[in-house]
Amino acid sequence: MVIGGGGREHAIIKKIKENPKAETIYALPGNGGMEDDCICTGVGAEDLPAIVEFAKTHAIDFAVVAPDDPLVMGCVDLLEAEGIPCFGPNKEAAIIEGSKAFSKELMKAYGIPTAAYETFTEMEEALDYVQECKIPVVIKADGLAKGKGVTIAQTREEAVKAVNSMMEDKIFGDSGSCVVIEEYLEGPEVSVLAFTDGNTLVPMVSSMDHKRAYDGDQGPNTGGMGTVAPNPYYTEAVAEQCAxxxxxxxxxxxxxxxxxxxxxxYFGLMITADGPKVIEYNCRFGDPETQVVLPLLTSDLLDIMLHVSEGTLAEAEVTFSDQAACCVVLASKGYPGSYEKGCPLEIPEDLAHVFIAGARKGEQGQLLSNGGRCIGVTECADTLAEAIDKAYTSVKRIGFENGFYRNDIGQRALKALEA
Structure with a gap:
């Protein structure tokens, strides 16, 4: 069973499905657009008692816990206590994403390069600090915030507003009870996912995310409007230094x-003038990075996951194609603000890498939009330019009257290749 119901989980399920050992795949909860690839159960990804009960009653052999919330809540611990092997960190390890204060302290203690920072649990102290620190400055809610708990404040007023909204207004609930305020780093960003069993670590293909809603990196931050892989800024020399x-x-x-x-x-990196530094850790596959990385994986994903679970990753074959990939996300108009649901989605059957996130089945069985980010369309090709062209050709074939997408996914990467 795969816990989760978004495009990341759909990409994982499609890849697991390639292994003949995976006779039946359940998604908890899944969504209406995944039903050709798995059995969608409707069991909530954060309903841990229901997840454990489902695993026991359906004799689950292996579980993949994909989203951050159930990992940080201890889903893996509960399943493993029932004898069900899992892919995903236990609660003790998932804190690397669950608490930014913990991850910063870890990096400081072990000399891992990251931005300078201060941690605050008292609002007045945080407000005093932002009156004196260098601007721009980055303000982060300590806990999970659906990928939205980070503010890059360009002015002191913005910094004060961010601290107030997190610590006083509690816009992220208890996640904002503690805030991390860190120096603003400059340079290209790189995302690197890595398989690890605690003994061996194998990085996957690098990728470049596009967080802003609109072309030219304008508009509000989102969960990600598209990705390309590999990331041209992640050279062999940078890769060696990161390792x-x-x-x-x-x-x-x-x-x-x-x-x-x-x-x-997941390593979120900034390639600064002083070398690569960690911006953030995630305790799971990134989304939409997974939607470009897994289509380039040429070895068997389930086999790798089993090796990770068993602590034998060194014995696994982990290989990637030399091709490039581009993923373009179709979102509902208005996202990441308010948006309509229930708009028809028409997807040609011959598209190979279509990953459904926010969608449900209507009464007549038609696919309808049911979220902010609805569809990720990925194409692979021998060059990045070709992959981008193919992805946009495919996106234009999808019917989504109330949708929008960025038209410049991968353009920054192409310019880097030309430099």
């Missing part, structure tokens, strides 16, 4: 803290 200074030291640090991490560890 030596960030990836392996992080795995070792977690072991030393008694929090051995088994699963997918």
């Amino acid at each position: 030596e200074e960030i990836f392996l030291p992080t795995m070792i640090a977690m072991n030393k803290e008694g929090r051995t991490f088994k699963g997918c560890l």
